[in-house]
Amino acid sequence: MSAGSAPSRAERLARVALCRLTEPANPELARRVAAGGAEALYEELRSPRGSSAPEAAADVAARLADLDPAGDLRRAEQVGARFVIPGDDEWPEQLDPLTAAEPVGHQGGAPIGLWVRGRLHLAETMARAVAVVGARSATTYGGDVAVEIAAGVSEAGYTVVSGGAFGIDLAAHRGALASHRPTVAVMACGPDRVYPLDHRELIDHIARTGLVVSDLAPGCTPTKWRFLARNRIIAGLSLGTVVVEAATRSGAANTASWTESLHRPVMGVPGPITSAQSEGVHRLIRTRGALLVTRAAEVLEVVAPMGEHLMPDVVGEVRPTDGLRLLDQQVLDAVPISVAADLDQITRHAGLAASSVELALGRLADLGHVRLDQGRWRKAPRCRSA
Amino acid sequence: MSAGSAPSRAERLARVALCRLTEPANPELARRVAAGGAEALYEELRSPRGSSAPEAAADVAARLADLDPAGDLRRAEQVGARFVIPGDDEWPEQLDPLTAAEPVGHQGGAPIGLWVRGRLHLAETMARAVAVVGARSATTYGGDVAVEIAAGVSEAGYTVVSGGAFGIDLAAHRGALASHRPTVAVMACGPDRVYPLDHRELIDHIARTGLVVSDLAPGCTPTKWRFLARNRIIAGLSLGTVVVEAATRSGAANTASWTESLHRPVMGVPGPITSAQSEGVHRLIRTRGALLVTRAAEVLEVVAPMGEHLMPDVVGEVRPTDGLRLLDQQVLDAVPISVAADLDQITRHAGLAASSVELALGRLADLGHVRLDQGRWRKAPRCRSA
Numbered sequence: 065m066s067a068g069s070a071p072s073r074a075e076r077l078a079r080v081a082l083c084r085l086t087e088p089a090n091p092e093l094a095r096r097v098a099a100g101g102a103e104a105l106y107e108e109l110r111s112p113r114g115s116s117a118p119e120a121a122a123d124v125a126a127r128l129a130d131l132d133p134a135g136d137l138r139r140a141e142q143v144g145a146r147f148v149i150p151g152d153d154e155w156p157e158q159l160d161p162l163t164a165a166e167p168v169g170h171q172g173g174a175p176i177g178l179w180v181r182g183r184l185h186l187a188e189t190m191a192r193a194v195a196v197v198g199a200r201s202a203t204t205y206g207g208d209v210a211v212e213i214a215a216g217v218s219e220a221g222y223t224v225v226s227g228g229a230f231g232i233d234l235a236a237h238r239g240a241l242a243s244h245r246p247t248v249a250v251m252a253c254g255p256d257r258v259y260p261l262d263h264r265e266l267i268d269h270i271a272r273t274g275l276v277v278s279d280l281a282p283g284c285t286p287t288k289w290r291f292l293a294r295n296r297i298i299a300g301l302s303l304g305t306v307v308v309e310a311a312t313r314s315g316a317a318n319t320a321s322w323t324e325s326l327h328r329p330v331m332g333v334p335g336p337i338t339s340a341q342s343e344g345v346h347r348l349i350r351t352r353g354a355l356l357v358t359r360a361a362e363v364l365e366v367v368a369p370m371g372e373h374l375m376p377d378v379v380g381e382v383r384p385t386d387g388l389r390l391l392d393q394q395v396l397d398a399v400p401i402s403v404a405a406d407l408d409q410i411t412r413h414a415g416l417a418a419s420s421v422e423l424a425l426g427r428l429a430d431l432g433h434v435r436l437d438q439g440r441w442r443k444a445p446r447c448r449s450a
Numbered sequence: 451m452s453a454g455s456a457p458s459r460a461e462r463l464a465r466v467a468l469c470r471l472t473e474p475a476n477p478e479l480a481r482r483v484a485a486g487g488a489e490a491l492y493e494e495l496r497s498p499r500g501s502s503a504p505e506a507a508a509d510v511a512a513r514l515a516d517l518d519p520a521g522d523l524r525r526a527e528q529v530g531a532r533f534v535i536p537g538d539d540e541w542p543e544q545l546d547p548l549t550a551a552e553p554v555g556h557q558g559g560a561p562i563g564l565w566v567r568g569r570l571h572l573a574e575t576m577a578r579a580v581a582v583v584g585a586r587s588a589t590t591y592g593g594d595v596a597v598e599i600a601a602g603v604s605e606a607g608y609t610v611v612s613g614g615a616f617g618i619d620l621a622a623h624r625g626a627l628a629s630h631r632p633t634v635a636v637m638a639c640g641p642d643r644v645y646p647l648d649h650r651e652l653i654d655h656i657a658r659t660g661l662v663v664s665d666l667a668p669g670c671t672p673t674k675w676r677f678l679a680r681n682r683i684i685a686g687l688s689l690g691t692v693v694v695e696a697a698t699r700s701g702a703a704n705t706a707s708w709t710e711s712l713h714r715p716v717m718g719v720p721g722p723i724t725s726a727q728s729e730g731v732h733r734l735i736r737t738r739g740a741l742l743v744t745r746a747a748e749v750l751e752v753v754a755p756m757g758e759h760l761m762p763d764v765v766g767e768v769r770p771t772d773g774l775r776l777l778d779q780q781v782l783d784a785v786p787i788s789v790a791a792d793l794d795q796i797t798r799h800a801g802l803a804a805s806s807v808e809l810a811l812g813r814l815a816d817l818g819h820v821r822l823d824q825g826r827w828r829k830a831p832r833c834r835s836a
Binding site for chain 1: 556673776
């Protein structure tokens with residue numbers, strides 16, 4: 065569906081209709097659309113011989129009566145939103161594997177289409193994207209960490225995806241905005257709505273400078289089901305998911321599950337073990353194989369194409385005495401730090417033969433590690449801590 | 451060496467001598483002792499045809515002149531210390547694999563013997579031991595965490611092993627002492643010495659209630675080499691090592707290396723990524739496969755015999771609405787939280803057929819999740835947050 069000529073108007077209208085016919089993340093619907101196409105399925109559901117299970121059929125019938133796909137498209141247009149579907153140039157194909165992926169809870173399936181606010185090209189903006197998500201009730205620590213990681217990831221040219229919520233989501237979007245890079249908010253409501261209402265300004269700002277997307281038609285309000293379904297889009301758009309603070313049972317853990325289901329990397333930022341907000345993250349690392357990350361560079365190392373962001377191995381400060389031969393290191397250890405000592409004293413302290421110690425001291429002096437001063441040896445200042 | 455009859459006096463004296471002949475953790479010496487026995491090796495080194503390399507031979511010769519093994523034993527006895535060697539009933543055999551393990555840096559090998567202060571039986575006290583180590587310049591957070599984990603591990607009947615140093619070591623010993631359990635301090639100096647001097651009272655207290663051990667003869671003072679060599683004994687005595695706070699290049703990281711070398715588990719307690727003291731721990735988890743642990747129970751799960759300390763899987767609070775069928779959960783989501791709503795309102799919000807919604811509300815009422823009140827539905831109090 066996502067290659068070749070642009071989709072027809074009928075295909076688009078059928079997808080708008082299917083979007084409304086059931087709740088989002090209906091794995092069965094996504095599979096049937098992928099197998100037989102949206103137009104055919106829509107026709108089938110409208111016919112009296114619809115092949116759904118009786119209960120679902122009744123739900124579908126209730127919704128069919130209210131359908132007005134062309135009207136939905138018009139309403140979306142009025143709030144500056146478009147409906148992007150597979151086959152469109154800007155469809156982000158990284159969503160497609162959701163249909164074959166293991167469902168999470170009762171949910172699954174690629175979105176039937178995405179309602180998109182913002183002038184940027186969706187697929188291009190999403191070509192390199194990282195999800196940064198976490199607790200709504202974040203701590204100052206978590207917020208600071210999310211800002212910093214989102215900013216670093218953005219500066220490297222990656223788009224930060226999050227859910228526009230309070231706490232970590234807000235901090236993640238802010239970190240990206242601070243880097244003057246587009247960020248993407250995935251909503252659990254229609255394109256004409258904003259949630260939470262306190263974030264109207266933020267969401268509108270993101271729509272002007274980045275993108276606001278959802279798979280819910282105009283007028284739809286958020287429900288718990290839709291929040292969880294929304295998380296699959298955050299995970300599905302992204303190369304990997306960074307969780308910054310999360311309770312043990314949380315939306316962020318759900319987004320992590322979607323990411324696992326897509327076999328993409330889940331990363332977690334640790335925090336104090338005394339913080340309930342970090343418990344969920346520690347659990348992801350402990351029991352679900354999430355990678356511990358502490359900064360943007362480590363995130364990039366995970367999500368970037370092989371070899372592109374390889375980090376130098378941090379081994380701590382390099383010391384001038386690194387690489388000394390064993391004997392010389394032992395003799396250097398035996399030279400007192402603050403006072404000078406003669407050969408006898410050093411030999412006794414080192415517990416080595418005087419002849420070996422004398423030779424070692426000579427080598428150490430050549431390297432500038434020790435100094436001979438009136439027959440007594442002392443450490444050179446730069447070696448006092450070595 | 452560690453089974454059968456008790457070692458002879460000659461064997462013990464030979465081991466005292468070998469302890470003094472070279473610096474500790476000499477892998478070659480440990481291998482030769484393991485292969486040919488201590489007595490034979492001591493005789494060989496004393497003979498003019500000693501088979502060591504020339505440089506080492508000179509060092510050995512320098513030390514041979516001062517040897518007085520019987521005197522060392524007497525000096526140890528004066529400070530209440532005994533010399534425990536393989537074959538003694540109380541020799542902790544878990545040290546023996548150090549000789550075949552991969553060396554760390556230039557060091558390796560099981561101790562030739564251990565100088566022990568304290569009335570407890572060494573092997574019995576060490577039968578179940580966990581090392582808790584970390585930065586000397588610990589934060590309050592790290593200290594609190596070390597106390598708590600050491601206390602929890604102790605209360606479960608495990609002996610906490612550490613190095614008696616400032617910071618995390620001190621906190622680990624304190625946590626064990628607070629649980630009125632013996633703790634073991636491994637020193638980098640002879641049994642007649644204490645390091646750091648500020649910890650004289652602590653170390654003496656540990657000697658009275660637990661054990662203080664080292665592989666350094668009376669009179670030996672600590673050096674950098676000896677601190678690193680000491681770490682192999684901490685790791686070697688323990689079923690696993692918990693690192694609480696560590697700089698990227700630190701003694702704790704060295705103890706972790708010894709533990710890895712013995713193929714025993716390294717555990718790390720995470721902390722704020724903004725704390726330099728947690729950097730080394732995060733690095734151990736990120737790049738060296740250390741297990742993230744957040745409490746004593748998680749440590750026990752790792753070190754205890756299979757199945758003995760299995761933890762219940764923490765999945766967050768269990769909610770009364772867990773296990774609801776999909777449709778019922780969706781309908782419950784559509785019932786307003788604070789006000790009552792009639793069937794029409796709920797049906798519209800749920801986007802389902804009225805007949806399905808009515809049936810679902812009936813089931814939810816039976817389960818006590820919703821209540822019908824003058825023709826309008828409301829959530830039962832316990833479901834308001836579900």
